[in-house]
Amino acid sequence: MNEHLTQLVKLSQFDKDIVGFDPQIENEQEKLKAFTKVVDEINAEIDRLYQLIDDTKNKRIKNDIHLKELSDKLEEIAGKHKVAKNEKEVKALQLEEEIAKEQVNFANEEINRLDALITSKSEDLETLKENLQKEQESVSELKEVIDTSIENLEKQKGELYEQKSILVSKVDPKVLAFYEKIKRWAKESAVVPIKNQACYGCHMKLSNRFYSEFITSDEIMTCPHCGRIIYKDSTESA
Ligand SMILES: [Zn+2]
Known part of the structure; x- marks a missing residue:
């Protein structure tokens, strides 16, 4: 996974735990x-x-x-x-x-x-x-x-x-700013996994085309439906 994304997943988990x-x-x-x-x-x-x-x-x-x-x-x-x-x-x-x-x-x-x-x-x-x-x-x-x-x-x-x-x-300041901007409305669900080809923030299914791009890409990507930062769930095999 993209190193920045790995940091954001951790950061989002911290925010979730702190609020918890x-x-x-x-x-x-x-x-x-x-x-x-x-x-x-x-x-x-x-x-x-x-x-x-x-x-x-x-x-x-x-x-x-x-x-x-x-x-x-x-x-x-x-x-x-x-x-x-x-x-x-x-x-x-x-x-x-x-x-x-x-x-x-x-x-x-x-x-x-x-x-x-x-x-x-x-x-x-x-x-x-x-x-x-x-x-x-x-x-x-x-x-x-x-x-x-x-x-x-x-x-x-x-x-x-x-x-x-x-x-x-x-965390890279630009990446952090990007995260904070999404967090403003998405709160603790700014970074969400994709499971069964669906976004775990908005529960919408990703199109096959977008999904295959997402699977192969190493860039930070956002859900096309809700705009949350998405990552590939590690518990799910590709
Ligand atoms: Zn979404």
Whole structure:
């Protein structure tokens, strides 16, 4: 094979291999993201519970204040009872007292309900905090493993870059420019083999005439259909 072409086949393989590391690195990062997402969700739920408990405590305080007001009112009614002048006034006071007592009952029930809610949500909060700690521990363990794995991949990628740049320095600048121009649109498939008389870039069949010229030529040739640089597949006998 033409020496320039041999270099381009290698160069294209380097480019393909280098790009091939990206999905692997991304995959590692995604793994970590899935775990940190769980941590974020638990944190959000913890915030929500804190807020809910705060709100419930505030409601409880309001009910306590209301109870105090009702107790003052009942005292006031009791005082008026002593100085009531007639039955009509007594009945009105009794009605007022009854309503106030009902409100006291209601406020007490509400306080009990709020207390139960605060207790149960506080328990939920503790459980969540425990979960959070466990998740955070496994995330930091995982992060270590993933960081190492990414580091390795980056290192391998870096080594390929180095090998590629050594090769690039040896390639004839005109040939390199030709390759780069095709690579701009063809990406990692700028240099493709011909197998079964077909281009492996565009999968179009080469005419018999072009194919026999291609087989015998030692020049760098491009596919007449797509314009990619083509080479004879070494695994295929002529
Ligand atoms: Zn083609």
